[in-house]
Amino acid sequence: MCSFLVTSWLISNLTAVNFFLLPRGPDGTRSLQKGPFTFVHNLLHMTGERVWQPFVEDKVVAVYNGEIYNARQVPPGFEGRHLYRSDGECLLPAYQHLGPHFPQALDGEFALVLVDFELQVAVLSTDVFGTKPLWWKAKLCLDQLEPQVALLRLGIPESEIRAARPNEVMQLTLDFKAEAPQLGAVGVSGVSHYAIHEFDLRQFKDSTQDWQTAFRKAVWKRVAASNRPTFVGLSSGYDSGALHVALEAEAAPHSVNYFTVAAEELPDLIGRRLSHNRSMSRAFLLSLSxxxxxxxxxxxxxxxEPFKYGKSNWAGGSVQEDGAATGLSAIFRRCRESGILVYVSGAGADEIISDYGFQGVKFFPHSAFGGLFPKDLSSIFPWPSVFLGTQRDYLMKEEVVAGSHGIEARYPFLDKQAVQEFLWLSHTAKNQLYKRPVHEFLAAVGYPFDVGNKDGFAAGRNLKLWGTTAMEVIYDSLMPIPARSPLDQLESRSCILGPGFRSGSWQRARSQLVAFLSTPEDDVEAVGDLGAALVAFSSQADMLRESEPCAMGELCLQLLVLLLLEPSTKSLQVRFERLEYLVPQIFSLPWETVIMSGWPLFALLVRVAHEVAIDVDPIGSHMVDSDSTERAATMEAALAIVETILQVSDSSKASMRQIIPSIQLVQAKMAQCWMQRGDLHAMLLNSRMFELLTLLETLSKPHYRVNLADAWHLA
Structure with missing residues (x-):
């Protein structure tokens, strides 16, 4: 991940022009003026010896960004190939031996510009899928660079800026009109276009074994020569699982790190995936606030750099509006601080292997043909997302965010040989299973995956409402794996997962409930919207009881309905109808699970108790203290235990495992005090019980989770 600028315009303020370029190459900037051109290159040192750009030999100058994986084989027959100090040093010999078509011989992820001052020719090219951004000024005047905003800062109108097309080499015939950079110094008298690679559209293979071999090689070539640690975003999906399996087989020991964002991923599935680790690796769970x-x-x-998505993209209007970009940025920030600079991305798998659908069913609106491949592949190839569409959108998301942090992204699913092996599969093989090559790659090693499901990276879900972002080590090959506890199955017990093991209706209700209780009353619009959504959900809760039973959520909804009643009606409900059935429900749920689940049960009990007490005594102290000596002592002991827990524990799972016995003891003591009486009114009006519920609410708050859509006004 480097960046460069090639321009025939005079640069009056390099700092301003280089603003978005510099983070992509933070290890040093070099510039060269030659004839009417200025070349600027920002280096991110990744492999081999530190070699500065531009590359210069006689009257030819080249700059590039990315990685060329077959540099030692380019150009064929060149005896000096073994002397390359860096992969980029193959560019000038390749041009000299192969001419302007030389990018066709490159295997890698790159954007490049080469200028031959003697022949007055320029070559612009990206790789087959355009993984590295390259922008240039249109209207037959040569100014190439990346990213786009640098062109704008040179003063070039946005209407004249074009993105280089993927899978295309542009050869420009130049006309030098001045000997130094200035406006109009270079003209273009001709443009030629060449395809970098032509895919064979025959479909004749029934086995995915060749794809699996090509994919493993694609992962290997992207990590083998790197002198920097590698990381992957490990989710519950197919694509990150395939990267995980391949990296465990191909990467060097101690070189791989895995990051999971606690959004919609399946904790139990992530844990089973990490049990497949064979290398010296580490895995982290990132809980974003x-x-x-x-x-x-x-x-x-x-x-x-601002980048707008296409109109058909469902993920937002731009990279900056895409919640997945924000989640990636949070991961990249921590990786950069730790010197983990190579990101192996799953981008391109959905666009090539499934078209965001299966057997004609479109999972997302931008799917072109619902993943139902025809007998004649040429009838649809290239479909919109092969080179453009969401392919370009999401590659730019990865590049824009990674580049902002000085991280290099690599894309094994877009390796041209792996893509070719997929295209060679017969249409029946492609259509037999959702993402069949990946499915069989995972199944061959007994790797767990959520069969048939496709979910996006919803980083804006399950955000911590209180506190700061937490990063927890969930696997380290050099440390023993902790014994599983009841908290490891927390997500299923707290009902935040739907019947298909993805975030379900109860997760949304939990988010809305937490946001509702945390929103100030004077924010009338937010309170009204959240309250209306919760009332509407509570009316449907009975229908969910069979398909998605959730005792914790149902109890919280009952308390919410009670809370929303008029004060006088609420007091009558609690005092005279007694609601005895609520008391055993409150004590039947494991309180340590309630605390960690993020359900605001104790907050609701505190709210209801407070309002019932006000109705009983509008001007008094509200709470009463009529306990027997024995019960008073029991409750004082319980209060002391919870107060001590708050002083010595944090909100991590490791800490919660240690305090489980203490919480269970407190619950048992309180059940002994109140279960036999079954009097909700007396329990809520008891001053010691109110204090205990308040402490338990405080203990629960670090585990509250909200979706950005419900709680954006609280940020």
Missing amino acids: LQDFQTERDWLNLAS
Whole structure:
């Protein structure tokens, strides 16, 4: 991940022009003026010896960004290939031996510009899928660079800026009109276009074994020569699972790190995936907070290059509006701080292997043909997302965000040989299973995956409402794996997962409920919207009881309905109808699970108790203290235990495992005090019980989770 600028315009303020370019190459900047051109290159040192650009030999100058994986084989027959200090040093010999078509011989992820001053020729090219951005000024005047905003800062109108097309080499015939950079110094008298690679559209293979071999090689070539640690975003999906399996087989020991964002991923599935680790690796769980998520988004708006998505993209209007970009930025920030600079991305798998659908069913609106491949592949190839569409959108998302942090992204699913092997599969083989090559790659090693499901990276879900972002080590090959506890199955017990093991209706209700209780009463619009959504959901809860039973959520909804009643009606409900059935429900749920689940049960009990007490005694102290000596002593002991827990524990799972016995003891003591009486009114009006519920609410708050859509006003 480097960056460069080639321009025939005079640069009056390099600092301003280089603003978005510099983070992509933070290890040093070099510039060269030759004839009417200025070449600027920002280096991100990744492999081999530190070699500065531009590359210059006689009257030919080249700059490039990316990685060329077959540099030692380019150009064929060149005896000096073994002397390359860096992969980019193959560019000038390749041009000299192969001419302007030389990018066709390159295997890698790159954007490049070469200028031959003697022949007055320029070559512009990206790789087959355009993984590295390259922008240039149109209207037959040569100014190439990346990213786009640098062109704008040179003063070039946006209407004249074009993105280089993927899978295309542009050869420009130049006309030098001046000997130094200035407006109009270079003209273009001719343009030629060449395809970088032509895919064979025959479909004749029934086995995916050749694809699996090509994919493993694609992963290997992207990590084998790197002198920097590698990381992958490990989710519950197919594509990150395939990267995980391949990296465990191909990467060097101690070189791989895995990051999971606690959004919609399946914790049990992630744990079973990590049990397949064979290399010396580490895995981290990142729990983003609402405030840090918004701060990260604000930073992206200021520090990353703006890029607008196509109109058909469902993920937002731009990279900066895409919640997945914010989640990636949070991961990249921590990786950069730790010197982990190579990101292996799953981008391109959905666009090539499934078209975001299966057997004609479109999972997302931008799917072209619902993943139902025809007998004649040429009738649809290239479909919109092969080279453009969401392919370009999401590659730019990865590049814009990674580049802003000085991280290099690599894309094994877009390796041209792996793509070719997929295209060679017969249409029946492609259509037999959702993402069949990946499915069989995972199944061959007994790797767990959520069969048939496709979900996006919803980083804006399950955000911590209170506190800061937490990063927890969930696997380290050099440390023993902790014994599983009841908390490891927390997500299923707290009902935040739907019947298909993805975030379900109860997760949304939990988010809305937490946001509702946390929103100030004077924010009338937000309170009204959240309250209306919760009332509408509570009316449907009975229908969910069979398909998605959730005792914790149902109890919280009952308390919410009670809370929303008029004060006098509420008091009558609690005092005279007694609602005895609520008391055993409150004590039947494991309180340690309630605390960690993020359901605001104790907050609801505190709210109801407070309002019932006000109705009983509008001007008094509200709470009563009529306990027997024995019960008073029991409750004082319980209060002391919870107060001690708050002083010595944090909100991590490791800490919660240690305090489980203490919480269970407190619950048992309180059940002994109140279960036999079954008097909700007396329990809520008891001053010691109110204090205990308040402490339990405080203990629960670090585990509150909200979706950005419900709680954006709280950020």
